[in-house]
Amino acid sequence: MIFLLYEKISTGELDSSFSTVDIKNALIEISNINHIEIPQTERIIKSLLNYFLRHHPDQPGEYHLTDFAESLVEMLNRKLNNPYKSLKLKESFEKYFSIRHNEISSADDMETKFGKEFIEGHKNIIRHHLDALDEEMQEAYLKLRDILHAEETDATKMVSNFALTFKKFGERAEDINHAIAQKDRFLRDLRRITDNFYNDYTSFPIPLTEQGRSESEKLAKDWRRCAEIYQEIEFFFTTIDKKIANINRQIYYASGKLTELQENFSARAKMKLAVKLLLKLSLDYARGSRDEVIFDKRFPIRGHVHEPQRFFTPGRHEFLPERESNVIEQDDDAEYAEEVARELDIELDRDEKIQHWIEFGKELITQESITMSSFMDQIMKSENDLIIAYKVASEIMEYANENGFDITIEQNLVKLSNEEIYLWKTNLKQIKTTDF
């Protein structure tokens, strides 16, 4: 709508201020062109107000376009119909970046011609110019691509159109080269002028008077201003250089491709179509599940050599010589082992016999009374082992005590019948048990 209003104002159809009715009409016009519903006028006005539209200060109910809206339209307009497409870059360079003889004689001249504020517009022109070139490149790319998409018969026709595009590219490349030369010359001139200012400053005699000092200071100031301007412009051109180089490279690459393309033009276009078709087929004959896609068995699956070598790293090993052991190993002592085994045998045998006698004793005391001395005698006679007799006797005593047998002890020494155990006789007497 903003565009339409802008156009109507510029053609004189509308005044610079317009009413709600005018806006409504514009909306109807737009909806007719695009076949869409007519939007609500008030809502549109509300959303555009302030940034794009303003109330007219003097005429209530009327609106005017803001500066921002106008510049936006102009900017887009410039983008769409870039006037620099038909202009040569070299001409722009010549027009804005050249120094005529004796044109600059003072720092003020330099400031007015190339100072930051004055030159911004010129810089923008160059930038727009390069943008236009870039756009042209993109358009040409699209055209180039179409050739590959096109059927062979169409493509041959297109080649003639194409040659024209490339001729233009060639001219552009030439123009850019001229522009670069122009730029170099300009920078050289500018450098020379800056150097002159420096020379003026350094060749000024050492000031002795107040007036001389102020003159010298002015020269120094002039030189610094010029040097600053020079540096700024040089920096600007460095960025421009990069852009130009980029465009240039693309031009050369594209022309290389064209030459190559001419050679096997038909084959490549055919291949491109075949690849597209094969991709379509592969998609048509593929079935997808959640994790895997498989081909219908008719679609050929292909492979490649795959025999990667594997390198296994061995684990870490200590390769130091083994340390000698300080422990002296002992040989088997058969004699000792035998002795221990024999002792063990005797122990086991003795335990068995003790158990046997205990069982016998227990049975005996429940049936009839036993005299401990004669019982022990009996054991000694049978086993000839005092340890057995003693252990059995103490076990039986304990058993009798725990189970409430009547134990009577008389203080009489009794000698066991075995003479060899003389010493023990006395002790036995002390624990002489009574009859049960």
Add this chain to the structure above:
Amino acid sequence: MENEFKTDKDYGFLKEEIVEKYFSDINFYLLSGKHMGMLESYSLFAVIDDYYENFRLFYLNLYKLELVKATFDMDSWFYLDFFDEGHGKLSDPSRFLTLTAFQTITGLMLFDMYYTGYFQKNKIVTWSDIRQTILEGDHWESFQKLLFGTLREHYTDQEWNSAERKFRDAVQRFEKLGWVVKKGNQAQELNFEIRSSIFRLGEIYGNELNDIDKFVQYMKKEEA
């Protein structure tokens, strides 16, 4: 230099200092199926190029594989190939690897993209480009059906993630094959450059591509 070793069974070139230096890398990459392009690994490429005949006989005699030098779109690369479709003596499946269906489809898609960007110097592809192809490309319907099962107006983030993972896996395989070069790291959006060696896929499917009409007819006939 390379003519010094002419006879079939002379592997003396392996003693050359430069060959010794690069042999293990060359051998490893070639046998793993990599396409060794001029731009990616120039030193390795140059060594193979200088001793091409020696290397060719080496792989012919010892592996029964063909060392191929291919050129396409102003770029060259080396790779190993079987001598015939039956893989000759290499019928052992551990010695070759087939492309999965999805890898084949992705490969053909990238090959197609390569042609689309034919006049641009670097054929950079990002996940956004692939997404665009799925949403609006020539075969959007087939792609969406394959990836999401059904055609819908919108797909969930989860579905998109799963789709991206599939492409990422395929691209990873292609990187090992030397068909693409990845840019950026794993955490970033999928971003890679298609190398001209993607043309190998065109050779792998050479029979089909050279007579695509016949192939289409064959597929249709089988269907009927």
